Amino acid sequence: MTDLLNTPILVLVEHQRGDGGSWRLTPASAQVVSLAKELTDGGVHVVALPSTPDAPALGALGAGKILRPRLDDLAPRVSGVIADAVLACIAGDRYGAFLVPSSYRGREVASRVAMRLDSGVVADATALEVEGEALIATTVALAGTWTNRIRVAGALPVATVKTGAHAVVPAATPSDPVIEDVDFEVSPEAGAVEVVSSTAESGTGRVSLADADAVVVAGRGTNGDMSVVNALADELGAAVGATRVVADEGWAPRNLQIGQTGANISPKLYIGLGVSGAIHHTVGMQSSAHIVAVCDDPDAPIFEIADFGVVGDLFEVVPQALEAIRAARGEN
Numbered sequence: 001m002t003d004l005l006n007t008p009i010l011v012l013v014e015h016q017r018g019d020g021g022s023w024r025l026t027p028a029s030a031q032v033v034s035l036a037k038e039l040t041d042g043g044v045h046v047v048a049l050p051s052t053p054d055a056p057a058l059g060a061l062g063a064g065k066i067l068r069p070r071l072d073d074l075a076p077r078v079s080g081v082i083a084d085a086v087l088a089c090i091a092g093d094r095y096g097a098f099l100v101p102s103s104y105r106g107r108e109v110a111s112r113v114a115m116r117l118d119s120g121v122v123a124d125a126t127a128l129e130v131e132g133e134a135l136i137a138t139t140v141a142l143a144g145t146w147t148n149r150i151r152v153a154g155a156l157p158v159a160t161v162k163t164g165a166h167a168v169v170p171a172a173t174p175s176d177p178v179i180e181d182v183d184f185e186v187s188p189e190a191g192a193v194e195v196v197s198s199t200a201e202s203g204t205g206r207v208s209l210a211d212a213d214a215v216v217v218a219g220r221g222t223n224g225d226m227s228v229v230n231a232l233a234d235e236l237g238a239a240v241g242a243t244r245v246v247a248d249e250g251w252a253p254r255n256l257q258i259g260q261t262g263a264n265i266s267p268k269l270y271i272g273l274g275v276s277g278a279i280h281h282t283v284g285m286q287s288s289a290h291i292v293a294v295c296d297d298p299d300a301p302i303f304e305i306a307d308f309g310v311v312g313d314l315f316e317v318v319p320q321a322l323e324a325i326r327a328a329r330g331e332n
């Protein structure tokens with residue numbers, strides 16, 4: 001059981017467009033708000049960027065206040081602009097910590113905010129607790145062989161939290177969060193960045209890598225045949241990921257690459273198909289809760305971190321697995 005802070009925690013939350021075009025709180029943000037609630041009895045305030053934030057979802061999680069920076073025509077894609085907005089929000093109260101989901105932009109904003117406040121920052125925390133009045137972050141390193149507990153010091157401890165590090169926990173008493181508009185000045189360095197163009201990636205129709213509870217990952221062993229990977233992902237409602245080899249070969253888009261030079265994921269379930277488990281890949285998935293591997297090489301390093309491994313040809317194993325899943329669901 002963690003000690004508690006007695007000051008509010010500020011969380012920068014992310015939204016995505018839902019059905020009908022309204023802004024919906026992302027699952028990763030809901031997880032961080034739930035985690036923050038367990039670390040303080042001073043309440044949780046959030047910084048939300050859309051003009052119509054998802055107040056019902058934030059209320060269900062017990063957030064007390066929604067701070068809405070006046071972005072007007074400023075670009076929310078520029079991390080310097082968001083850091084300026086967050087700093088203005090922080091100035092309005094005495095916060096005990098600032099937390100952000102571990103997205104690419106989240107890490108950038110967190111480090112900018114920490115630098116401007118001369119505070120410590122930890123990226124990709126898999127757990128947070130309070131000891132006395134100190135925030136302690138847990139991170140994993142070196143292919144999951146090391147766990148670090150790091151005390152985050154400074155005026156306002158800052159941490160980015162990995163997706164899947166905490167469950168979404170509805171508040172015992174839902175709130176009706178107050179929405180407060182916050183004016184802020186854009187710093188010269190943020191103002192010096194201009195978004196020239198911005199193009200939405202065409203959706204795959206699947207859940208995104210960042211928000212997925214389950215991810216099926218294609219390795220070189222697929223030899224470019226993504227059909228089994230897609231079939232298993234669709235059966236499980238999972239996202240599809242890829243190793244760098246698969247992205248390099250053009251068998252999957254680059255934004256699906258997981259690892260040192262790709263995305264960092266920690267879903268409840270990771271399934272690697274024809275993935276050897278090179279360290280450059282495993283650094284990006286080693287904190288997944290359950291790791292399943294199908295690979296024909298019994299000496300592949302993926303089996304050292306797998307909870308469940310099958311040594312075999314993925315083109316024989318996956319169809320059998322699909323049949324078994326459908327039979328268990330009574331679909332056959």
Ligand SMILES: Cc1cc2nc3c(=O)[nH]c(=O)nc-3n(C[C@H](O)[C@H](O)[C@H](O)COP(=O)(O)OP(=O)(O)OC[C@H]3O[C@@H](n4cnc5c(N)ncnc54)[C@H](O)[C@@H]3O)c2cc1C
Pocket residue numbers: 218219220221222242243244245246257258259260261262273274275276277278279280281284294295296297300312313314315
């Ligand atoms: C600086 C740097 C950064 C890198 N960044 C990344 C990164 O971000 N992400 C990343 O993934 N990699 C990265 N890499 C590359 C990384 O080192 C590995 O080369 C890569 O992860 C290997 O991908 P793989 O597992 O798909 O292929 P392989 O290592 O070739 O493994 C394929 C496995 O599939 C097995 N197999 C073959 N056929 C079948 C079959 N029919 N059924 C079952 N199993 C089969 C093989 O036996 C083998 O074990 C980086 C490398 C460098 C140098």
